[in-house]
Amino acid sequence: MATCCEHSEHDPEAKSVAEAMEIILAASPPIRDQIAIPLEEGLGRVLAASVQAPMDVPAWPNSAMDGYALRAGDGDGPRKCVGSVFAGHPYLAPVTEGQCVRIMTGAVLPEGADTVIPQELANREGSQVRFHGEILSGANVRQPGEDLPMGNTALPGGTLLRPAHLGVLASLGISEIAVFRPLRVAFFSTGDELQPAGQPLGPGQIYDSNRLILQSMLRRLGTETVDLGCICDDPDRIRETLEKAGQMADMVITTGGVSVGDADHIASLLGQMGSVYLWKMNMKPGRPLAFGHLGQASFFGLPGNPVSTMVTFYQFVRPAILRRMGTLGPWTPPVFRLPLAAPLRKKPGRTDFQRGRLIAGENGWMVAPAGAQSSHILTGMAQAECFIVLPAESGSLPPGSLVDVQILEGLV
Ligand code: AMP
Ligand code: MG
Numbered sequence: 409m410a411t412c413c414e415h416s417e418h419d420p421e422a423k424s425v426a427e428a429m430e431i432i433l434a435a436s437p438p439i440r441d442q443i444a445i446p447l448e449e450g451l452g453r454v455l456a457a458s459v460q461a462p463m464d465v466p467a468w469p470n471s472a473m474d475g476y477a478l479r480a481g482d483g484d485g486p487r488k489c490v491g492s493v494f495a496g497h498p499y500l501a502p503v504t505e506g507q508c509v510r511i512m513t514g515a516v517l518p519e520g521a522d523t524v525i526p527q528e529l530a531n532r533e534g535s536q537v538r539f540h541g542e543i544l545s546g547a548n549v550r551q552p553g554e555d556l557p558m559g560n561t562a563l564p565g566g567t568l569l570r571p572a573h574l575g576v577l578a579s580l581g582i583s584e585i586a587v588f589r590p591l592r593v594a595f596f597s598t599g600d601e602l603q604p605a606g607q608p609l610g611p612g613q614i615y616d617s618n619r620l621i622l623q624s625m626l627r628r629l630g631t632e633t634v635d636l637g638c639i640c641d642d643p644d645r646i647r648e649t650l651e652k653a654g655q656m657a658d659m660v661i662t663t664g665g666v667s668v669g670d671a672d673h674i675a676s677l678l679g680q681m682g683s684v685y686l687w688k689m690n691m692k693p694g695r696p697l698a699f700g701h702l703g704q705a706s707f708f709g710l711p712g713n714p715v716s717t718m719v720t721f722y723q724f725v726r727p728a729i730l731r732r733m734g735t736l737g738p739w740t741p742p743v744f745r746l747p748l749a750a751p752l753r754k755k756p757g758r759t760d761f762q763r764g765r766l767i768a769g770e771n772g773w774m775v776a777p778a779g780a781q782s783s784h785i786l787t788g789m790a791q792a793e794c795f796i797v798l799p800a801e802s803g804s805l806p807p808g809s810l811v812d813v814q815i816l817e818g819l820v
Contacts (some may be wrong), residue, residue, distance in 0.1 A: 412788045415648035417757030418800065422688040422695065423721065425759045428677065429740065430596050432699055432724050435707055438734040439658060446813045452576050452630035453587040454734045455567040461560050464553035465579050472548045474528055477521035477535055478508040480545035493518060499588040508537055517549055524548035531677045552634075555579070566736035570820045588734040593655035594705075595622050596636035596649055596665040599712060600671065608759045617786060618663040618710075629729050631659075631680040650681060652707065658732060661725065664712030667696045671724050674698055674709040682707060690800055692758040694720040695784035713783035719795070721759045722816075730767075741814045743797065749774035752796070752805045763792035764813065775813050792816060 424429070442456040471477065471504040478487050487508035491501035495514035502507055503520040511517070511524055523545055531538045556562055562576055569587075569806065577585060602616040603609055616638050626633045634657060639649050646665070666674040675698045678684050682702040689697055693716040698709030708725050710717045727739035749767045754760050763778040775796055777789040796814040798805075 413485075415753050417692070419688060419690060419695070419758075423686060423688040424800065428686055428689050428691075428697075428699075428724065429727065432728050433731055433739065435685055435699075435701070436728040436731045438732055439588055442586050442588055443589050444584055446587055447574060447577055447583050448567045450577070450585055450587065451571070453569050453585075453590070454584040455563055455565055455569060455573075456588050456734065457565045458582070459562045459577065459582065459585070461556045461562045461580055462582075463574050463580065464558045465556040466550055466552055466554065467819050471511045471513055471524045471526055472550050473519060473526040475510075475524050475526040475528075475548065476508040476511050476539075477503060477517055477524050478543070479505065479521060480523040480543050480685055482544050484508055486536050487535050487672060488668075489532065489535045489603075491635060497667075498808060508767060509693040521547065522546060522733075534812055548780055551731055557660040564736065566734055567731075568730070568735045572699050572820070576682065586704050590630060590632045591659060591729060591733050592634065592657045592810055593631045593659045593661060593729070594636055594653040595619070595626070595661040596653070597622075597638045597675065597712075598641060598662055600641045601636070602638045602664075602765045617714050618712065619717060621714060622663065622721070625726075626717070626729075628663075629726065630730060630733070641665055641673065643673045643677060646673050647677055647681065650702060654682070654705045654707075657705050659706045659708070659729065660702055661708045661710060661721075663710045663717045666698050666709040666791065678702065678707060678709060682772045687751060690758045692721075694723075694761075695758070697724065699724070711783075715763070715783040715789045716787045718789055720781075722814075723761065723794070743764060743812045745810045746813045747809055748776065748805055748807050748809045750776040750810075751807055752777050752798075752811070754798050754804050756801055756803045760798040760802075761816050762798065763788045763797040764794045764796040766813075766815075767795045774809060775789075 457735040490507045496514050498516045499518040503518045509518050514583055525539050529540045563573055567573055583675055597619045599684040601613050603613045605615055623633055632703050636649055639645050665672045675687055678698050678700050682700055684700040686699040694711050696711050697720050700707050710720050730739045762781050764775045765778045767774045767776055778791040795814045
């Protein structure tokens, strides 16, 4: 909470993070064009329509264990073993009263049998097999359709395809799928001071890091990217590039030049050439962020400080891309509450996305700020494993305080 001596950073004209999110999602409709692709190319793509199971999975009753298949109704007495059955090689004769069949995991249950006793509970002497403990009807048998019954929805349309989803489709024998076409995103960085890597730095120049960061974040989301390079702070050059970008892409992203300085042209150009829905936000880092439309394309003008570029991308551009790609929600990352392992500094007034590290404590995971928090400190972002999300009204916090955390790395 705020302490008396910390002045507020609140800007009454700026939108809150929640308001901005609402505006952005409402103006980010899903694309509808579908394409058919082989299942092997499905990773990271978005399923365009629900898939119904054309068959039961599993298709046959089969054994969950290596053991003996038998009829539970014959009682707990010994059985005569009359054969063996392996996965992929069904046993053709029925199991009759007093008999059992040696069975391996995944083998089809022979006709007549209803139960499998694991081999650990069996004593075999010649063809005689005795069993320890009670024989429970149906034990260790995988029933047809237990995983997925025929006709049920295997995956809903809008599923972002992860390895398990591809596995489910493969388990149904499906080899071709309908997905939405990839979102096409054109981007460029702006700034007179920017120089590409590999060139010597002139006086006052810096290397352009944002363009590669943007390209990489976009690739992780499976978008088709168009790198339009680095454009100097010349309104005519920026206008030209915006025009080209708006015609070729579903979404256009720029970095830099979006604030109120004399070399900042993005917001006014967007106003002249398209529509601006949002400009200033009550957040840190990333107060200026232009969002609107350039013709048919969504437009994001991100701030130039690399950490601001990344934070605004993850908070706003990523959800907009996920929605435009046609994925089912939620589009924003889950938030977990963790205790602080170290004190944290913050002025009240703006929602703050501090870069954090996860720490394995004696009583579970904790979180601590990752180094310096200024928006030009890119190494802090490189060390970060999470964002610590602090509400606008919050001030500095002592260790042990519970804070909201968004994990940066997805498991799947
Ligand atoms: P701007 O948003 O254009 O006012 O830029 C804010 C700060 O970010 C300035 O210090 C810029 O030099 C820096 N910056 C802008 N674009 C980039 C970029 N592509 N790579 C690295 N730093 C940048
Ligand atoms: Mg600039």
